[in-house]
Amino acid sequence: xxxxxxxxxxxxxxxxxxxxxxxxxxxxxxxxxxxxxxxxxxxxxxxxxxxxxxxxxxxxxxxxxxxxxxxxxx
Amino acid sequence: xxxxxxxxxxxxxxxxxxxxxxxxxxxxxxxxxxxxxxxxxxxxxxxxxxxxxxxxxxxxxxxxxxxxxxxxxxxxxxxxxxxxxxxxxxxxxxxxxxxxxxxxxxxxxxxxxxxxxxxxxxxxxxxxxxxxxxxxxxxxxxxxxxxxxxxxxxxxxxxxxxxxxxxxxxxxxxxxxxxxxxxxxxxxxxxxxxxxxxxxxxxxxxxxxxxxxxxxxxxxxxxxxxxxxxxxxxxxxxxxxxxxxxxxxxxxxxxxxxxxxxxxxxxxxxxxxxxxxxxxxxxxxxxxxxxxxxxxxxxxxxxxxxxxxxxxxxxxxxxxxxxxxxxxxxxxxxxxxxxxxxxxxxxxxxxxxxxxxxxxxxxxxxxxxxxxxxxxxxxxxxxxxxxxxxxxxxxxxxxxxxxxxxxxxxxxxxxxxxxxxxxxxxxxxxxxxxxxxxxxxxxxxxxxxxxxxxxxxxxxxxxxxxxxxxxxxxxxxxxxxxxxxxxxxxxxxxxxxxxxxxxxxxxxxxxxxxxxxxxxxxxxxxxxxxxxxxxxxxxxxxxxxxxxxxxxxxxxxxxxxxxxxxxxxxxxxxxxxxxxxxxxxxxxxxxxxxxxxxxxxxxxxxxxxxxxxxxxxxxxxxxxxxxxxxxxxxxxxxxxxxxxxxxxxxxxxxxxxxxxxxxxxxxxxxxxxxxxxxxxxxxxxxxxxxxxxxxxxxxxxxxxxxxxxxxxxxxxxxx
Ligand SMILES: Nc1nc2c(ncn2[C@@H]2O[C@H](COP(=O)(O)OP(=O)(O)OP(=O)(O)O)[C@@H](O)[C@H]2O)c(=O)[nH]1
Ligand SMILES: [Mg+2]
Numbered sequence: 001x002x003x004x005x006x007x008x009x010x011x012x013x014x015x016x017x018x019x020x021x022x023x024x025x026x027x028x029x030x031x032x033x034x035x036x037x038x039x040x041x042x043x044x045x046x047x048x049x050x051x052x053x054x055x056x057x058x059x060x061x062x063x064x065x066x067x068x069x070x071x072x073x074x
Numbered sequence: 075x076x077x078x079x080x081x082x083x084x085x086x087x088x089x090x091x092x093x094x095x096x097x098x099x100x101x102x103x104x105x106x107x108x109x110x111x112x113x114x115x116x117x118x119x120x121x122x123x124x125x126x127x128x129x130x131x132x133x134x135x136x137x138x139x140x141x142x143x144x145x146x147x148x149x150x151x152x153x154x155x156x157x158x159x160x161x162x163x164x165x166x167x168x169x170x171x172x173x174x175x176x177x178x179x180x181x182x183x184x185x186x187x188x189x190x191x192x193x194x195x196x197x198x199x200x201x202x203x204x205x206x207x208x209x210x211x212x213x214x215x216x217x218x219x220x221x222x223x224x225x226x227x228x229x230x231x232x233x234x235x236x237x238x239x240x241x242x243x244x245x246x247x248x249x250x251x252x253x254x255x256x257x258x259x260x261x262x263x264x265x266x267x268x269x270x271x272x273x274x275x276x277x278x279x280x281x282x283x284x285x286x287x288x289x290x291x292x293x294x295x296x297x298x299x300x301x302x303x304x305x306x307x308x309x310x311x312x313x314x315x316x317x318x319x320x321x322x323x324x325x326x327x328x329x330x331x332x333x334x335x336x337x338x339x340x341x342x343x344x345x346x347x348x349x350x351x352x353x354x355x356x357x358x359x360x361x362x363x364x365x366x367x368x369x370x371x372x373x374x375x376x377x378x379x380x381x382x383x384x385x386x387x388x389x390x391x392x393x394x395x396x397x398x399x400x401x402x403x404x405x406x407x408x409x410x411x412x413x414x415x416x417x418x419x420x421x422x423x424x425x426x427x428x429x430x431x432x433x434x435x436x437x438x439x440x441x442x443x444x445x446x447x448x449x450x451x452x453x454x455x456x457x458x459x460x461x462x463x464x465x466x467x468x469x470x471x472x473x474x475x476x477x478x479x480x481x482x483x484x485x486x487x488x489x490x491x492x493x494x495x496x497x498x499x500x501x502x503x504x505x506x507x508x509x510x511x512x513x514x515x516x517x518x519x520x521x522x523x524x525x526x527x528x529x530x531x532x533x534x535x536x537x538x539x540x541x542x543x544x545x546x547x548x549x550x551x552x553x554x555x556x557x558x559x560x561x562x563x564x565x566x567x568x569x570x571x572x573x574x575x576x577x578x579x580x581x582x583x584x585x586x587x588x589x590x591x592x593x594x595x596x597x598x599x600x601x602x603x604x605x606x607x608x609x610x611x612x613x614x615x616x617x618x619x620x621x622x623x624x625x626x627x628x629x630x631x632x633x634x635x636x637x638x639x640x641x642x643x644x645x646x647x648x649x650x651x652x653x654x655x656x657x658x659x660x661x662x663x664x665x666x667x668x669x670x671x672x673x674x675x676x677x678x679x680x681x682x683x684x685x686x687x688x689x690x691x692x693x694x695x696x697x698x699x700x701x702x703x704x705x706x707x708x709x710x711x712x713x714x715x716x717x718x719x720x721x722x723x724x725x726x727x728x729x730x731x732x733x734x735x736x737x738x739x740x741x742x743x744x745x746x747x748x749x750x751x752x753x754x755x756x757x758x759x760x761x762x763x764x765x766x767x768x769x770x771x772x773x774x775x776x777x778x779x780x781x782x783x784x785x786x787x788x789x790x791x792x793x
Contacts, residue, residue, distance in 0.1 A: 022316035024141055024286060024487070025565040030322035031137040032567070033176045037326075043349075047358040048454035051463070051566055058343065059173045060352075060570035062450050064457070067565055 005040060006052070006068035013041035013055075014073030021070045025063075033057050034071055080128045080160060081239070082151055084184060085168030086177050087111075087134030088571050090196040093226040094168060095131040098235065102583055103131060107574050108445040110134070110467065110485035113144040115151065122240055130162070133484070136176075138183045138276065139284045139318075143492070144484040146288060152187060153277060164190035166235070171201035171208060171223070172572075174337055178329045179322075181217075182254055186276050191219045192238050199225040200572075205340040213336045227577065254328040260320055263311035267304070271297065282308060283317045348443075348572035356447055372435045373540070374533035376428050376508075383427035391420035406612065414608030415601070418696035421715050422596045425509040425695075430589050432505050436474045437584040441576035445470060446568060453566050459548065460555030462486075462566040465495040469547070472502035473540070474588070476752045480759055490559035496756055497769045498550050500747045501543040505592070509695050510743045511539045517716045518736040542744045546776065599689060599750075604696040607686050611660040611701055619657060623650040655701070674742065674778070675735040675785040677724060684742065691748040733792060738785035746777035 002017060016038045019026050033056050034040070041055040051064045083091045087109030096102055099118030104111055112133045120127045132151060133144035140149040154161045167184055169177035174195075184191065195201075195208060214221040220238050224231030256264065260282075268278035271293060280289035281304070294301055311317060354360045395416040402408035439445060445467050453463030464486055472479030479499040486492040503511075515532050522531040555561070623646055630642045655661050664678030671681035683697040695715070702718035722730040747753065747770045757766040 019316075019319055022285065022318065025567060026316065027139060027284070027318035027322075028136065028141065028565075028567050030319050031139065031179055032569075033179070033326065035319070035323045035326045037330075044353075044356065046356065046450055046454060047361065048451075050454045050457070051450060053352075053356070053450065053570060055343075057175055058339070059176065060572075061567070062453075062463075062570055063567045064453070064565065067567065 003073045004069050005054070005071035005073060006065040008042040010042050010044050013039060015039055017072045017074040019071050025067050026070050029063065029067065029071070032061060040071070040073070078125045078127065079163040080130065082130040082132060082162045082165045083168060084132055084148060084152060084165050084180070085134060086136055086170060086180060088569065089134065089168045089170040089177065090226045091134060091168050092131055094194065094196060094224065095129060097226050097229055097232050099129055104584070105580055106440040106445070107443040107571055108440070108467065109569050109571070110144065110482065113481050113484040115147055120236070120239065122236070127239060135180065137180055138280060139287055141287070142485050142487045152184065162189065164192070166192045166194055168194045168196050171195040171198045172204060172206060174208065175329055175333060178332065179325055182325045182328060183276070185217070192235070193217065193219055193221040194235060195221060195223045196226050198223040198231070199228070204346065207338040209336045216332055216336070254325065256324050257320060259313060260311045260317065263307040266307055270300070279321070282311065283321050346572065351573050352447070355444070356451060361451070370529065370533065370537060373537045374528070374530060376431050376536065377530065377533055380427040380431050384424050387424045387426065391416055391424070395420070409612055410605070410608060413700055414604055417699040418604035418608065419596050419601050421699035422509060422600055422692050422695045423593065425512065426589060426592060428508055428512060429505045429592050430585055432508060433474060433585045433588040434581065437581040438576045441574070441580055443571050443573040446570045449568060450570060457563050457566070459551045460563050461491055461494060461551060462564045464566060464568065465491065468495055468499055469502055472499040472504060475504050476500045476502065476749065477755045480752070480755050483759070488561055488564050490561040491564050493760060493765060494551055494554045494559050496759060497554060497765065498547040500749065500752050500769060500773060501547045501550065501745060503540045503543050503744055506690070506692050506749065507743055509692055511536055511740055513695060513715060513719070514736040514740055517719045518731060518733050539740050539744055542741060546745060546780070595690065595692070600693055600696055603686055603689060603693045604700060607660070607697045608700050610663070611655060611658050613658060615654055616657050619650060619653050660701070674738050674781045675789070676739070677730045679722070680730070680739060688748050689750040691743060694743070734785050734788035737788050738781040741784040742777045742781035745773060745780055747773040
């Protein structure tokens, strides 16, 4: 099984392979650049453990771990 | 000069649309460094030689697949679905030059609308600074539309924008050199939907792709029997994957081609100062510590720095009262001006410096980029309650004023989550509560200082008063989300923009604007309420009272030694004033209200003042100023409200105000929805009176209950 975005630790990065599921959140993530080929780096987790601050192709985006689990990395 | 063209400003959130709008029209709409500042359409005019353009500023959106009400406004205008407004003649699409790739997503969708387009690359200064180079000529050639670089903040490039706009009508986009093609199956389905429903290709794509989107809902409303067909089209087009993912990857593939050899980004991304700052501000320990330090300092500074300015204003009104009082004959007119207007409205205006300080802090926070971080930090807590971090931004804004806070909920996708946020927004302590807290704290909380004067008890109590609303909101949200507004916990996807130095002129203007709004309120609604209250407290004036006390005065002069007589006469004056007040309409009404407010430790005057404050809570200051002026002090100076409160007493001689009473009033005002404008805004934003009254009702009950508990608890605690 490939790695999911929510399993990365701060400082680790990966290339998006696919985004799974079909909901408003996954649509918004895809529109914001979470598409196959994009680079994702986990910058940090919020102090309470959720959400995550990621660097997506050069800009900061925050999303919850639950939603990050929809993104698989190559 | 006739309005000829209507041009809309469209772009992703936080790309500088409003900044550009202001630069082009000379208006000063609100700007801030977080996504979702603009939530409604605003228009202005650009004067050009011989004609003019109507420019429309819109909320930002990442895509035409609108998910929240504010995005809806932008998309509807673009697709010409806004009822009652003329179709637009062209659009300015703003792209954030530091993040071109993602910004081009919306552009790729807008290109398909067939409208004349001007592309603006904004934040070019920031892009240059981080080493991003953009070949504008090539980009323009590939897109087939004019492209202009700007820094809207400094005004760089505005002339170029105007020049292109002058050559109206702007050319329709020539087909891009590299046209975007959707996968064949999707394109076929799109054509089928467009044909059967007589929709444009752009709308058809939205109906097809956004499974739960507004476009599909509208489509099915018009044609309920189409549901099966639509599902079938979707199935064949998607072929096992998600249509949204297919659309997004096709567009990003196109964007990568478009930007190849157009944008050069430095190979290694250097850590910016914004990133380093974030490492501290969103840190578990350092972040919390910095935030607490800053807020406590703010509350402290509201006292320490605003104090001298307030004393100045207070002195000014005091002198004004004395001077005018000396010229006017004793009677209704003098009372109206000295006790009513100067004693009432004046005592509210004294708080202007504090309000300006508070707004200064909030304006800096809005413009530096902290708001989005606050949402990031609070998301976990809010998700436990059933909301998301997005709700925290409206709540934070409500600390300035609930009205913009309620408006800001338009960025929240789910209607139920939005309603919950709207209903708790008025619980946040807005600036209008500040005067109430301050006057009571200054009068009754001792000014102990700790840490070498850096921290004072009064500042701490103010901080506590400010936090009550936030803490009470927690169970209220929890309850609302589990009863009236059951819905799954919403997702949280939010861009965190880089920190920026707050702009001096922006912050200055915002503070000035809010200060003026406060003065206007004092001059209108508070002024009006004060006159009503004054009249109710002054009339009627039974002749018997004057006779009775005139007799007493004569007797005093005869019976007492001249040295004692002066004190005795002053006592008689006070008693006479008290008797008049009790005999007045206000006094009679007060007898009805007293049993209701007695459990809170209040006398009838506080009760009436609170009742009069339901249209606008600052009225309480004015009313207390008036009532206590009329009732106690007959000397010419409008003796400071503080000392009037300290010396007010019950008929049996006990002091009215004590620490428990002061705290119970503060808690009541912290939790009660005493603001007509807020109720009206809720009604407008929710389109129903039901939620407005529901909010008003629950807050009033809550305020009463909490004030009662506070009074009892502190009474017991202080013995
Ligand atoms: N460095 C830089 N900052 C800019 C520029 N233009 C705007 N800003 C800043 O960017 C932030 C966002 O500006 P706004 O004009 O509020 O953006 P908007 O697109 O209207 O945002 P929303 O209404 O939330 O969609 C503010 O802090 C501006 O001061 C620019 O050209 N350069
Ligand atoms: Mg804006």
